[in-house]
Structure formats: C-alpha cells, structure tokens
Amino acid sequence: MRNTRSEAVAEGAQATATPESGPAEACSTSTLPGLKSGAAWLASAPPEMQESFLESLSAEALAALPWLFEFWALPHQLPPEGDWRAWVILGGRGAGKTRAGAEWVRAQVEGSGPFDEGRCRRIALVGETIDQAREVMVFGDSGLLACSPPDRRPEWKAGRKQLEWPNGAVAQLFSAHDPEALRGPQFDGAWVDELAKWKKAQEAWDMLQFGLRLGDSPRMCVTTTPRKQALLRDLLERQSTVVTRAGTEANKAWLAPAFLEEVRARYGGTRLGRQELDGVMLDDVEGALWRHEALEAARINAVPELARVVVAVDPPVTGHKGSDACGIIVAALEAGGDAPQDWRAVVLEDASVQAASPLDWARAALRAAERHGADKVVAEVNQGGDLVETLLRQVDPTVAFKAVRASRGKAARAEPVAALYEQGRVRHMAGLTELEEEMGRMTAQGYQGSGSPDRVDALVWALTELILEPAAKWRRPAMRSL
Helix, strand or coil: CCCHHHHHHHHHHHHHCCCCCCCCCCCCCCCCCCCCCHHHHHHHCCHHHHHHHHHHCCHHHHHHHHHCHHHHCCHHHCCCCCCCCEEEEEECCCCCHHHHHHHHHHHHHECCCCCCECCCCEEEEEECCHHHHHHHHHCCCCCHHHHCCHHHCCEEEHHHCEEECCCCCEEEEEECCCHHHHCCCCECEEEEECHHHCCCHHHHHHHHHHHECCCCCCEEEEEECCCCCHHHHHHHHCCCEEEEEECHHHHHHHCCHHHHHHHHHHHCCCHHHHHHCCCCCCCCCCCECCCHHHHHHCEECCCCCEEEEEEEEECCCCCCCCCCCEEEEEEEEECCCCCHHHCCEEEEEECCECCCCHHHHHHHHHHHHHHHCCCEEEEECCCCCHHHHHHHHHHCCCCCEEEECCCCCHHHHHHHHHHHHHCCCEEEECCCHHHHHHHCCEECCEECCCCCCHHHHHHHHHHHHHHHHHHHHHHCCCCCCC
16 A cells, blocks of 8 residues: 555645755654645645645645645644643634544554554543543544544444554543543553543543553643643643643634634623633632632623723833733723712723833823723822823823822732622623733732733722722811811
8 A cells, every 4th residue: 555645745845845944854644844834835825836736746645635634733733842741732612622632643653654553552542431532532523533544544443442543553442430440551642632521530630640651751632621620730730741722713714603703792701701712721819809700790791871981000110022011901980879888880991011112001001091081091100100191191191190109019909999899899891801810810918820910900090099099088078278
C-alpha cells in the first residue's frame, strides 16, 4: 500500500514552505512548521495561487489532503512544543476540542505507513461514562473513526470496548464513574474528555496516573469545558502541564451562524456564557467580598431611569505595554429614592483600557463620558497628581472633573461598596465579565489575583461618589454661614 499520507505531507509542506524556513521533511503525523495554518494561507491566497498549489499535488496527495490535520487545524488544536506531561485544551462549546483530542491520539498511534508503529501502542480513552466515551470520542462527528483515513481507520471491538489500528495499536475505553476499572491496565498515552464533569474525578485521575507507566515519556491530552473543580485547578497549576484556550467563536467557520447568534444573545456577558462559550474557568476565592452567584443575580438587561451618571478612572502609574490597565467604570444613580437607604446604582460599562498611553486612556474615559452623558469624571490622583486633570482637560477643557485621593488601602475602600451589593442596591448591565472577575478575587485581606485590581478601584470610586459620600453628608448635615 502506498503511503499517500506521507506524500501529501511532503508535497504540501514543500508547497507552503517559505524561503526562510527552507524545505520541510516528510513525516506523517508530526506538526510541520510549513503546514501550520496551511489552510488559512491557502484561503487568503489569490485564486491563481490556490489553483497553482492544488495543481502541484499528485492525485494521491490531493486525495490525502483532507486527512492532514496539521494543514487544517486551528492554533489551539495543535499541541504546544516542549517537554510536557499533560496538554489541557480549555474551550467553549463547539471550539473543536474533541477533534483536537482525536487527532492527537492519531498522531501518537500512527506511523509513516499504515502498518508502521507510532509513538504509542496502548492508549486509554477516559470519558465521564462509557456511553459518552463511545459516542463522542469514538463514534462522534469529530471522533476517532470520523477523523481516520480509510487505510488507517481503527476497528471497533464492542465486546472489549477497544479500538484496534492496522499497526496493532490499541485504545481502551474507560468510565470515570468506575475508577477501579483503571486499576491494573497500563498505557503509554491517554485522552481524557470533559474532566471537569467527572463525579469521581480525583479517584479516576489517580488510577489513570498509576497506569501511565509505559514508554519513555507517557503523555495525556485533556479536553474539557472549564468548570470549578479542584482537580482541574490543580492540574492547570502544575509545571508539567501546558494549556491552550479557545472560545466557541474560534471555530465559528464550522458552526451554524444562528447558533452563535442565539447563544451570544442569551448568554453573552453572563457567568455561564463566560464559562461555556469563552472557555474561562471561573472560581470564587475564599473570603471574596463579592460572590459570582450574587453578581449573576444582580444582572439586568435594560437600563432603568437614571438620575446621575459618573465615570470613574483609576489611572496606571506608567503607560507602556507591561503597564496595569487603566480602570474606567461608568456607573449611575437610579432615579427615585428620597432617603439614602433607598438609593440604588447601576454599573453601565467597563471601558477600561490596557497598555494605553496617558493621552489614550484620557480619551477613552472622555469617550465613555460622552456615550453615557456623564455628569462628572472622577479620577484618583495619588500617582499622577495634577497631571491627571491636565490630561483630561487637554482633550476636553470643559469636562466636569473631581480629583479623589486614597487615604486607605484598596480592601478597606472596597468593603463599604461590597456592603451595598449585599443590600441589593447595585445592579450590573451585561458584559462586565472582566470587572466581575476582578471583583471575585478581592478579599478583606487584599486582591488575590495577578496585577492590580484597577477595574475594582474605579468601581469603588464611582459608587463612593454616587452613594457613599452623599449618604455620609446626608447623615451629618452641616451649618454653613453666609
């Protein structure tokens, strides 16, 4: 049998190689530099170049081209280089995780020819249940059978729950609900699907690790939608783990436009959408001043009648690529409510900018003020002093500006604002995911995340200006002599 796959790889790599990269070597399952983003290159090339490329392939190579995953894969679907033990693919629904896992298994078990040995001979396929492993990992639209070319397609042996390739490699199915089934067998590779859903995650994972003892360096591919789970969080923090991330829309070319439109309209800007569509693992920090569930419950879809709007700015100390973000939050006081205990606020927009020059963040703040018809721009001036006001007035000399100075730490300033949320007096418009992520990491002991909580700082200044400071003056009236 001719090795048409190797021919196609060699010809495709040669056709897409650049003068700088030089000619690529022929190989059947490795990710070749000349083939990365090959399909993207071909799609963006002029029609005459596309035609020339396809005509340069032999008939056998052209027939094999659909099976060359390296040519068609999206960046997050290709394994990172380097020495790693676990490759975790965190992705939203429909992001192409299953296809990436199936193709990784193919790359491990296949050799140059249909009967040549690959890197692995015994693979464990572990799903939440046997049914899910079979229907998704084996028989699914992006499963192993669908991804395998005819001359390398494995045979399903239902009685043994195994796939057997023409070269003798075997993949065995296991259920995470039955960790003891993993006690005894041994493997040189594993594909783990939807780890974050496993009910007996730690037990099944431990048994799998004891079985990964064949070969020089057994590896695992983990494909999962992120969910709050101790095992997954621990895995992501290990030095031997590499991670690729992708949202649902990364794979939008293969998804129904109506599906994307519907899920974005329904779940965009929500905690569930952040997890299931953007592929972001959300977690509550112990002792957090704000809980994600409470923020989710405080979300509204329509702007109420407003009495006053402010834009709060927390400027960064520097303005280069590695600088902290400039926190820019737009918030408003809702109309109605005569007494301070009845005042309610709504956070309208997070207009924060990253790695912006001083003039750029000043413009961003004033654009936000213009969009929402803000009555005032409030900015912390501990770092910039008069420069902050000077920058804003360079862009708009007539801006209503108020300088504020921090005399207490961030956590101490944030606690009274968090109390407003506990009282149900602050609501959020959709789309404030990055702000809410920062809020979920602010504790009474300080910020438990990387960098500075610039968005939270700006939020605190906005709500202090709208509710806390006016309420304090209401409680402590003063006599003014004329």
